[in-house]
Amino acid sequence: MISHAMKELVQNSERVLIMGHKSPDMDAVGASIGILKIAQANQKEGNIVLDPDDIDTGVQRMIEEIEKDDELWSNFITPEDAMELVTNDTLLVVVDTHKPSLVMEEKLLTKTEHVVVIDHHRRAEEFISDPTLVYMEPYASSTAELVTELLEYQPKKLKLSMLEATALLSGIIVDTKAFTLRTGSRTFDAASYLRSKGADTVLVQKFMKEDIDVYVQRSRLIEKADIYREGIAISAGEHGEEYGPVIIAQAADTLLTMTGIVCSFVISERKDGRIGISARSLGDINVQVIMERMNGGGHLTNAATQLEDTTIEDARALLQDIIDEYFEGGDEE
Template sequence: MSTLTQADVELASNLIKNANNIVITSHKSPDGDAVGSSLGMYHILKEFGKDAQVILPDGLPEYLSFLPGSESIIFFDQQPEVSNKFIQEADLIFSLDYNVLHRTGEEMGVALSASKASFILIDHHQQPGSFPAVTYSDTSACSTCEMVYNFSQHLDPSYVLGKNAAECVYCGIMTDSGSFRFPSVSPHTHRVVAMLIENGLDHAAIHRAVYDTNLLDRLKLIGYALSEKLVVWEELMTAVLPLTAEELVRFNHRPGDTEGLVNQALSIKGVKVAVFIREGKNELKFSFRSKGGFDVNSFARNGWNGGGHINAAGGRTTESMEIALQRLKEELSQVSDLIKKS
């Protein structure tokens, strides 16, 4: 349910009206919803006559670079000084598609915490932090992009999103809803999209740009991962897919290449939990997915320095792959009854 009150709308409206330096931020390893909501909000603010700077913690996957405005994004890891300056001078900061500041990464999180700007949070993850002046949190929303659309309508019910804003917002709704198939998709989601299409959005072009632009290396990586690395722990109704750094290098891995792999693992008949593990520079990154009632958000929070939603969460550890897999199996064994019942 939406928690945006009339007082919130008025406060947000005034904050935007009076802001001289607006910064828009989203979470680390930005996905379609993170980039779509950030650039969507950027274009919406422009149409309301306000300039803004999008700052993301790190680079975007190649398949999102077509989004209008992506060339204007500043990446904190590439330009920490410029980013810090923008954050220091900001009087209004948007926090989109994340609930607590450290989701932007350690250094960017510290910079944001030190900022004297007012924050407007728009997000569909659980347990939003208490840092924002305005919190628009709706864990039932399929995407932050859908909420950004709602937010724009709260600011001005007669406002029609321009082409650029519509493309960005649609991209996030489409990617975060698994192309409109997850349970979080509501009649309202379809109404929002209907409105965007009525106003001229070329939705098929966005789908093509995101999903039909595979490089051969990526398809080979997916093929290798599914045929050589995917294992099913039948007694735990869990599919696990670990990829080492060496394997990623072998297939010229680019950000976003493993996107969706965990959902393929989850699609196996009889599997209720899927875990994708990717070896990064100094840590292992986890994607947890479940179908049914098993809460991977709690599971990721409790043992894997992460969190997210009931059916989709992330995590990380500095353990070795071998140790992490062992611990994963042990911890899943402890909740195997919950998985079976889910």
């Protein structure tokens, strides 16, 4: 039903603009490419909004591979170009987020009345106003999984290329930590479909390679971890040491693989002056609830927040108080 509704919206629009969140990850980029294919399958021009100055190292290799494909890369435009193209007959599709403050170009939301939201995060208080269609499935592994399912019910006129299928599969693999977290039977169905369309798992591994200095930085954060409550690891960077959000998230992911750890939090100063916290859980502890109490959000097992006008020490103290309230107040659900 969602796929059919999406098809009608695309066909009734002048063009389709697609954007994910700021500093897009592989899930946001892969899902955007999937929506682009839906537009093309319905004979509509589509463009993906991407800020070339806001690309994290985690997705850089994927973007470099896309740049080699002239046909695919020609569909990527800057937020400035998107503002010139958008009209009230444009269909704007937002993927992998539903918060106006997090989208690639917030001004686009006010330029058209036709907005679709496709996301796998649990709905937060902040939400895009008056969307035409919302497809949110918090139990899905990734937005790429949801978009892949939509693709399967679209007209068969256009075929997924190897790179396009690989981009979607990359989003699923990254968000599930190689099919270990938030993975349901539909996740494997979507991955199987993409593999049948030529998705290259070796290329996915190439996308996920990392630099040695990034590995060392992450290890430095992991080294500072200690156990706060049983099974809960908290790591805090030093004052003056700035880490990007990807490294903070990767450190939290790595801590979760350690024996006895069921939940991890990594706190660090960010380059924008804020304090970033990345939270991960195996599922027994709802880190989304904890991060929401710190004005953040995310998913049951994967959440984060950014705090302004505070220090690492104060952020850690606040986090520990909220963790205590979570357990003592019976907020485990």
